[in-house]
Amino acid sequence: MPADDRSRELSVVAARAAAGVKAREIIALDVSEHLVLTDVFVVASGSTERQVRAIVDAVEEAMRLQGAKAVRREGVSEGRWVLLDFTDVIVHVQHEEDRLYYALERLWKDCPLVELPEDARGEVSVLGAEGAGEPDSQL
Template sequence: MSDLENKLSIIKAAIEDKKGIDMEVLDISNMTTIADYFVIVSGSSSTQVTAIIDEIESKMFLAGFDKVNKEGYTSARWILLDYDDIIVHVFHKDEREFYNLERLWSQYERNNN
């Protein structure tokens, strides 16, 4: 298993452990150089959103993977974890519906193919 596959597996397991809602893994490697994957998931409350983030950070740290950046933790509405080749977006469910990143990236892909 490559480091990338291992990271993705750890992140998905952490999200599942905290009962993340509607997880989507988008392969963006052919669309941009910012990352290979976006992982997008929702939480039903600010408490669940931060619990998902804390679980991902803990499991990734234990596996020896450090994040590059974290944004939005204090608001707990849209938190981003950057693991260089994987960017994790954990949304409060209301924010996810508003921003709809999946739609934006699918439109980008359609327009550039």
């Protein structure tokens, strides 16, 4: 069963918040067919640890305004790969270097993309230029 409407809406909210602070290469993957714990992964990149933290702050605030609170957050102090678990939506904010290395897009390449509006896709960076995975075709 594909991700429900609320999960899709929250993924757009998270993606727009990330894009608002210049996150790069934002994608949303419908993982509901493969995981029972969540519906959507949102993945975004920042170029520095400081930017990663700013993206996290923006996403948490936007999600809070929609009534969603992170039940778990990991990696904030390091600022390299932050996981924000909003139950139905999990947001991964990664430093660009870590995103290239771990390549979540390739790991979850069998999952369909959740269509994000243009203003929620973020800036194109080196990830798109180097072919980080299937989801880049969305950009």
